[in-house]
Amino acid sequence: MHELGIANSVLEAVQAEALRHPGAHVVKVGVRVGELAGVNPDSLAFGFEALTRGTEWERLALDVETCPRRHRCLACQTTFRVVDALFACPGCGAAQTECIGGDELELAFLEMEEP
Ligand SMILES: [Zn+2]
Numbered sequence: 001m002h003e004l005g006i007a008n009s010v011l012e013a014v015q016a017e018a019l020r021h022p023g024a025h026v027v028k029v030g031v032r033v034g035e036l037a038g039v040n041p042d043s044l045a046f047g048f049e050a051l052t053r054g055t056e057w058e059r060l061a062l063d064v065e066t067c068p069r070r071h072r073c074l075a076c077q078t079t080f081r082v083v084d085a086l087f088a089c090p091g092c093g094a095a096q097t098e099c100i101g102g103d104e105l106e107l108a109f110l111e112m113e114e115p
Contacts, residue, residue: 069102
């Protein structure tokens with residue numbers, strides 16, 4: 001389950017950020033996961049919970065935002081969400097489109113409480 005490794009990276013990023021804000025308490029971390037990233041959001045949440053249970057990070061909430069696959073039309077530059085593997089442009093019908101999103105795997109936000 002590589003989601004556990006990702007959960008660990010997320011926690012490390014939170015810890016690094018917390019060090020930069022002495023006294024502040026990180027209450028929530030948001031992660032953006034594209035549907036092409038090959039990450040199961042449920043597994044990630046589960047792994048994160050397993051990782052923080054019984055530690056000082058136990059009450060840290062994880063918010064996973066999934067990002068849909070997006071394409072851009074090479075002919076008219078329309079960007080659109082790909083649904084049911086339909087890659088043709090909904091604007092002009094062109095078949096030549098390129099993938100521009102959906103493989104995200106990044107921190108979206110940190111929510112902190114100042115004492
Ligand atoms: Zn188009």
